[in-house]
Amino acid sequence: MKKTWLLGLGFFSISLTWALYNAFVPLFLDDYLKHAAMIGFMMTIDNYFAIVLQPWIGHRSDKTNTKYGRRMPYLLIGMPLGAIFATLIPLHTGFVTLILFMVLMNLSMSLFRAPTVALMPDITPEHLRTKANGVINFMGGIGSVLAFGIGSKLYGIGSYVPFVFAGIIMLASMFVLKAVIKEPAVLALEAGVKTEPKQPIRIKEQLDKTTVLILCAIFFWFVSYQGVEALFTLYGTKHLGMSDGEASFSLTFFSLAFLVFALPSGWLGAKFGKKAIISIGVSGLILIFGSLIFVESVLWLRVLLIIGGIFWACININSYPWVVATGREESIGTRTGIYYFVSSLAAITSPPLLGWLIDVFGYKALFISASLGMLCALMCLLGVSSERKSAGQGPEAKLPFAAE
Incomplete structure (x- = not known):
């Protein structure tokens, strides 16, 4: 459970960043767009990226095999980029640069959201995953509440301050996750255990x-x-x-x-x-x-x-x-x-x-x-006849080399 709470930092940083983004980016857009419908459309960019990219990124992470694991490489690339472009959003110099930074931030966030969430079942036995998901969502909820609670005060100091704060939290979360979370495949490799090749996932x-x-x-x-x-x-x-x-x-x-x-x-x-x-x-x-x-x-x-x-x-x-x-x-x-x-x-x-x-x-x-x-x-x-468990799962199931 300690590892799960620390893994929740990833979801905490995601929720914190999105809450600040949803709260203040419409104010930036309002300087250039006078129709609420257009502002609303621009605020759905993340959902379009999610539809196109997240299934593909999640699928690719299943087939990724590096010394850092299956999911971690996406966090190590996406989180720093997300932090940088989130910080740049309030520093835009015009409508074009605002949209550019918004798109690049959304693209960066799409690179690591699915792999971050997938880490939870990777290191958690099936019968504990609902509890672990509760912990992760609780951490995400705290991130949102924290964003709303102190976001306005930070915004009063300067429009860029909340986004710098979110970027720092995201980078700190990445370093903690990299130091603490060891994926089962990485632990197996370090232990010298050979794994059988898996059938490709379609x-x-x-x-x-x-x-x-x-x-x-x-x-x-x-x-x-x-x-x-x-x-x-x-x-x-x-x-x-x-x-x-x-x-x-x-x-x-x-x-x-x-x-x-x-x-x-x-x-x-x-x-x-x-x-x-x-x-x-x-x-x-x-x-x-x-x-x-x-x-x-x-x-x-x-x-x-x-x-x-x-x-x-x-x-x-x-x-x-x-x-x-x-x-x-x-x-x-x-x-x-x-x-x-x-x-x-x-x-x-x-x-x-x-x-x-x-x-x-x-x-x-x-x-x-x-x-x-x-x-x-x-x-x-x-219409779902029963709650089916994945093969090899059950109350007694343990993930090999999973962190306790």
Whole structure:
């Protein structure tokens, strides 16, 4: 678990950087773009890179074989580049250089996100992965909270200060990960153990019926979540008559509940099964989103959002380990890339789709659509006959040379 907490530094630095990026880059873009739609489009660049690059990078990392391991080379290249270009963003001299630094930062971040996340199952036995994913997401949540908590104060000193801070944290995390995390393949090599050559991993082979149904469920629940996250402030101000501050602050209750319940949801997934806990979370959010249609009170809105954050933790903490568990150990990077492809596709699809439904049917369509999206996810889950484990896994399974 000590190694897992230290590995969480990688996700901590990613979440911290993205939170600062999402908070302040729109302010830079506003100096050049006067239409919110264009600013919103520019802020989705990372999702397009995720769709194109992350499946390929994850797949390539499965086939990488160096003295530094399978995943670490991508961190050693991507993290310094990400730190440099993040630091350069507020130092732009015009619209062209701003877009250039944004694109280069997004490209750099795409190089190491999937390999960083794939390190967790690499060094963790299958039956402990939901707990480990809870730890990693908890660290990521702390990164986001820290970014929002001190980001504005640092921004007040100078627009470049938060980004310099993020770059330093990212570089420090890289050095810690390089010093502490030893991949099983590297440890085997150092111990003089010969490994049998593995059959090549093909992305198409990973898309069996069980995996496709899980991925479809992931797509539908991310469509619901991303739509609510992107459009909730508009819902609060236009439909409930809240101020901008009240609406954005209300959504914080959802995020904090997720953060607090990240570790317990991983423990529940390990004890009772990932599919069972995810199904409870999806069913719960169907009820929560359905109930929010009728809520006019700010107090009850925030109470339901707290409960919703707990249910979202049940889903999000257990879904990635479940995707990994349905395949071979050699396909972890490939499956990580596919997972991010589906979630990023949902992030691109959801805001304009749910926004269009709001335009046609009114603001109540937001939570009606979100509830229906969760219902579609539940239908996909019901199609998965059992929670299949990858070959050679089980409560007794140990990864050879894995760090304890």
